[in-house]
Amino acid sequence: MEAIRFSQVHKSFGSVRAVDGLDLELPAGGSVALLGPNGAGKSTSIGMLLGLVKADSGTVDVLGATPAEAVDRGWIGAMLQEAELPEGLTVKEIVAFVGGLYPEPLPLGEVLEMADLTDLAGRRVTRLSGGQAQRVRFAMAIAGAPRVLVLDEPTAAMDVESRRAFWTGIRGYAASGRTVLFATHYLEEADENADRVAVIARGRAVADGTPAEIKRLAGGRRVRFTLGDQPSAGLDRLPGVVEVLVQGHSAVLRTTDSDATAAALFTESGLRIKDLEITGVGLEEAFLTLTSS
Numbered sequence: 001m002e003a004i005r006f007s008q009v010h011k012s013f014g015s016v017r018a019v020d021g022l023d024l025e026l027p028a029g030g031s032v033a034l035l036g037p038n039g040a041g042k043s044t045s046i047g048m049l050l051g052l053v054k055a056d057s058g059t060v061d062v063l064g065a066t067p068a069e070a071v072d073r074g075w076i077g078a079m080l081q082e083a084e085l086p087e088g089l090t091v092k093e094i095v096a097f098v099g100g101l102y103p104e105p106l107p108l109g110e111v112l113e114m115a116d117l118t119d120l121a122g123r124r125v126t127r128l129s130g131g132q133a134q135r136v137r138f139a140m141a142i143a144g145a146p147r148v149l150v151l152d153e154p155t156a157a158m159d160v161e162s163r164r165a166f167w168t169g170i171r172g173y174a175a176s177g178r179t180v181l182f183a184t185h186y187l188e189e190a191d192e193n194a195d196r197v198a199v200i201a202r203g204r205a206v207a208d209g210t211p212a213e214i215k216r217l218a219g220g221r222r223v224r225f226t227l228g229d230q231p232s233a234g235l236d237r238l239p240g241v242v243e244v245l246v247q248g249h250s251a252v253l254r255t256t257d258s259d260a261t262a263a264a265l266f267t268e269s270g271l272r273i274k275d276l277e278i279t280g281v282g283l284e285e286a287f288l289t290l291t292s293s
């Protein structure tokens with residue numbers, strides 16, 4: 001059974017189509033990144049998964065149930081960025097309290113370990129740094145052992161140390177057979193921490209695959225040089241080149257292997273190469289290519 005399924009889901013806010021025909025099936029177990037540029041519809045989709053936003057049409061299933069049922073049964077957990085931590089309590093007390101609200105919580109020690117809070121267990125929450133407080137929110141999200149854990153840009157407010165501890169914890173959590181879905185803008189974050197990546201842009205799924213497959217689709221660099229009045233024929237056959245554009249006096253090659261392309265330009269093309277520049281193709285641009293194809 002899929003952990004999460006969106007079928008032809010639409011949601012508009014006034015004239016803005018935040019989610020526009022989203023179809024996505026995500027298997028149970030492992031971690032999935034929902035990757036997309038600003039305004040792609042990630043938070044709206046996550047809101048629907050958590051039963052906080054109602055779709056205009058289409059269906060959203062979590063482990064075969066509606067989001068509201070999944071929440072009621074304690075199957076789904078979320079990390080809420082802004083959640084206030086109750087003053088006066090220690091880290092251990094809060095995590096134990098939240099776990100106690102669920103039918104089958106994880107053992108307290110395990111939660112603290114996964115969130116890298118063992119050494120801070122006795123600390124009052126008013127005396128935590130911002131990054132440490134985020135780790136407590138993470139511990140609260142996993143305390144009830146939800147089968148599906150959903151996180152919206154979870155590392156946005158974390159320092160480097162917290163980020164590292166957090167991703168280690170996430171990988172541990174996903175390795176235990178549960179499903180973790182997190183939204184991110186960053187291909188790198190998706191690549192390092194997800195088993196699978198679903199790319200959404202303009203409210204729809206535009207690609208879905210392993211990080212390696214998505215990198216191949218979305219990756220690449222641009223090699224630009226002054227062509228002048230030399231012919232452009234044959235540039236598309238150079239190693240790595242997937243697209244050739246001639247703009248005025250410049251040639252722009254999109255390539256999956258800029259080193260090989262640049263080397264071949266000098267050694268094989270027979271052209272005089274001037275003003276060579278190599279730049280990354282931004283994810284935003286890669287998304288637009290994916291959406292328009």
Ligand SMILES: Nc1ncnc2c1ncn2[C@@H]1O[C@H](COP(=O)(O)OP(=O)(O)OP(=O)(O)O)[C@@H](O)[C@H]1O
Nearest residue numbers: 013016017018036037038039040041042043044045
């Ligand atoms: N409550 C709302 N009222 C009006 N418009 C909204 C609301 N929520 C989202 N939108 C609009 O819907 C679109 C999708 O927003 P959403 O927050 O889902 O995208 P996102 O992919 O999470 O973006 P970001 O990465 O910037 O958080 C955007 O154009 C946004 O402005």
